[in-house]
C-alpha cells in the first residue's frame with residue numbers, strides 16, 4: 001500500500017530526536033534517575049527516549065521536545081563520548097574490542113557475554129539507553145573484522 005494513503009495512526013511508540021532526527025530508544029524512569037544529574041532531572045518526565053547519534057548533544061528527549069544534554073548527565077556515556085565504556089556495567093571499552101580484533105579469538109568479548117548473563121549486569125540502570133550492550137559490542141566487533149579484511 002502506498003504510504004501516502006495510510007492515515008496517521010495512533011502514537012506507535014516511535015519518537016525522533018528533535019535535534020538530529022535519530023529514532024530514539026525508549027528509556028524508563030529508573031534509567032533517567034540514574035543517569036541525569038539531580039539538578040536537571042525535572043527537565044524531563046518519567047519516560048523519555050535516548051538519542052544514540054554519536055555527535056548529537058541531546059541524550060534524552062520526550063514528545064514535548066523537552067531535552068537533557070550530555071553535560072547534564074552524571075558522567076560521560078557511550079557513544080556520545082567514544083572513550084566512555086560501551087558496557088557501563090563492566091567498563092568494557094572500544095579499546096577492549098580493538099584488543100580482541102588483534103587476537104585469534106574474541107576472548108574479552110566472550111567473557112563479557114558470560115558476565116552479561118549474571119546478576120552483575122545492571123544495564124537498565126547503568127547503560128544510558130537502559131539496554132544490554134552485547135548487540136552493540138557484537139556489531140562493533142563484526143565491523144572491525146570486516147574493516148581488517150579489506
Ligand SMILES: [Zn+2]
Nearest residue numbers: 017020051056
Ligand atoms: Zn539527537
